[in-house]
Amino acid sequence: MDMIVDASIFLGKFLYYFLESFAYKIIPKRKKNVTGEIVLITGAGSGLGRLLAIHFASLGAILVLWDINQEGNMETCRLAKEKGAVKVFAYTCDCSNRQEVYRVADQVRKEVGDVTILINNAGVVTGKLLLDTPDHMVERSFLVNAISHFWTYKAFLPAMIKANHGHLVCISSIAGLAGISRLSDYSASKFAAFGFAESLFIELSMLKKSEVKTTIVCPYFIKTGMFEGCTTKHPFLLPLLEQEYVAKTIVNAILEEQVYVIIPKLLYFALILKQIISPKMMIALGEYLGVDTCMDFFKGREQANELQTEIQRKHQ
Numbered sequence: 001m002d003m004i005v006d007a008s009i010f011l012g013k014f015l016y017y018f019l020e021s022f023a024y025k026i027i028p029k030r031k032k033n034v035t036g037e038i039v040l041i042t043g044a045g046s047g048l049g050r051l052l053a054i055h056f057a058s059l060g061a062i063l064v065l066w067d068i069n070q071e072g073n074m075e076t077c078r079l080a081k082e083k084g085a086v087k088v089f090a091y092t093c094d095c096s097n098r099q100e101v102y103r104v105a106d107q108v109r110k111e112v113g114d115v116t117i118l119i120n121n122a123g124v125v126t127g128k129l130l131l132d133t134p135d136h137m138v139e140r141s142f143l144v145n146a147i148s149h150f151w152t153y154k155a156f157l158p159a160m161i162k163a164n165h166g167h168l169v170c171i172s173s174i175a176g177l178a179g180i181s182r183l184s185d186y187s188a189s190k191f192a193a194f195g196f197a198e199s200l201f202i203e204l205s206m207l208k209k210s211e212v213k214t215t216i217v218c219p220y221f222i223k224t225g226m227f228e229g230c231t232t233k234h235p236f237l238l239p240l241l242e243q244e245y246v247a248k249t250i251v252n253a254i255l256e257e258q259v260y261v262i263i264p265k266l267l268y269f270a271l272i273l274k275q276i277i278s279p280k281m282m283i284a285l286g287e288y289l290g291v292d293t294c295m296d297f298f299k300g301r302e303q304a305n306e307l308q309t310e311i312q313r314k315h316q
C-alpha cells in the first residue's frame with residue numbers, strides 16, 4: 001500500500017513540475033527585485049565579472065567586488081558608480097587563498113553586511129596540452145576555478161540559510177560538461193565547480209531552504225580576452241559569444257531564478273547527443289564543429305597568467 005501511495009505522490013509531483021516548467025517556457029517567469037541586495041562578484045576586475053557588476057549596479061544592488069587585480073577592480077568600481085550604483089565596495093582578494101578569503105569575508109560582513117547574492121566568477125585558464133602544463137598551473141586552476149567556491153560558500157552561506165534568503169551563482173563553463181583538448185585542468189576544475197554547486201543545490205533543497213536559490217552557468221567561449229586566439233570553425237552554427245549577450249543572459253537567469261543555464265541553447269542538444277552516441281561519433285561531431293582545433297591558436301590573457309603565477313610563487 002505504502003509503495004502505491006509513494007509512487008502516486010511521485011508521479012503527481014513529476015507531472016505537476018513538468019507542466020510548471022512547460023508553462024514557464026511560454027509565460028516568462030516573474031523577475032525578482034534585487035534593489036538593496038548585497039551582490040558579491042569574484043573576478044570583478046574584467047570581462048564577465050565587470051559586466052555583471054555594471055548590470056547589477058543599474059538594478060540598484062549594493063556591490064561587493066573582489067579581484068586579485070586591484071587596478072581592474074577599481075576600474076569596475078568606477079564604471080559601476082557611473083551606472084548609478086550608490087554603494088560599491090572593492091576588495092583585493094586572492095580567491096585561491098583560503099585564509100585571505102575568510103579574512104576579506106569577515107571584513108565584508110563588518111563593513112557592508114551579509115552577502116545575499118554570491119557570484120563565483122573568478123577564473124583562470126592554462127590552455128596547454130597536459131604534458132606541457134606545469135604542476136603549479138594545474139593546482140592554480142583547481143584553486144581558483146573550484147576550491148575557492150568552497151571557501152566563499154562557507155563564508156557566506158550560513159547567513160543565507162539563517163535568513164532563508166539568498167542566491168548562489170556558479171560560473172562554470174561548457175568545458176564543465178564536456179572535456180576539450182588543451183583544457184584538461186580547466187575542464188576538470190569546471191566539472192568540479194559544477195558538481196559542487198549542484199550538490200549544494202540538492203543539499204539546500206533537502207534542508208528545506210527553498211529561498212536560497214542556485215544558478216549554474218555553462219557558457220561556450222566568450223570574447224572577453226580570457227580565451228584570446230581561440231577559434232570557431234562554423235561561426236554561424238557555433239559563434240564565439242559576445243560578452244554583453246552572455247552577461248545579460250546570466251543576469252536574466254538570476255532574476256528568473258533559473259538553475260541551469262547553457263549558452264548558447266544549441267549546446268543543450270549537443271550535450272544530450274553526447275550521452276547517446278558512440279565515442280567515435282562524438283569525436284566526428286567535435287571535428288565537424290571544430291572543437292578539436294579551437295584551442296590551437298590560444299594565447300589567453302598572458303598578463304593575468306603572469307600575475308597569477310607571481311602571486312602563487314609568493315604563497316609557496
Ligand SMILES: NC(=O)c1ccc[n+]([C@@H]2O[C@H](COP(=O)([O-])OP(=O)(O)OC[C@H]3O[C@@H](n4cnc5c(N)ncnc54)[C@H](O)[C@@H]3O)[C@@H](O)[C@H]2O)c1
Pocket residue numbers: 042043044045046047048049066067068069072093094095096120121122123124144171172173174218219220221222223224225226227301304308
Ligand atoms: N571567456 C570565456 O570564453 C569563458 C567561457 C566559459 C566560462 N568562462 C568563465 O567565466 C568566468 C569569467 O571569465 P572572463 O571570460 O570574464 O575572464 P577574465 O579573465 O576577463 O576574468 C577573470 C577575472 O578573474 C580574476 N581572477 C583570476 N584569478 C583570481 C584570483 N585568484 N582571485 C581573484 N580574482 C581572480 C582576474 O583578475 C579577472 O579579473 C571565469 O570563471 C571563466 O572560467 C569564461
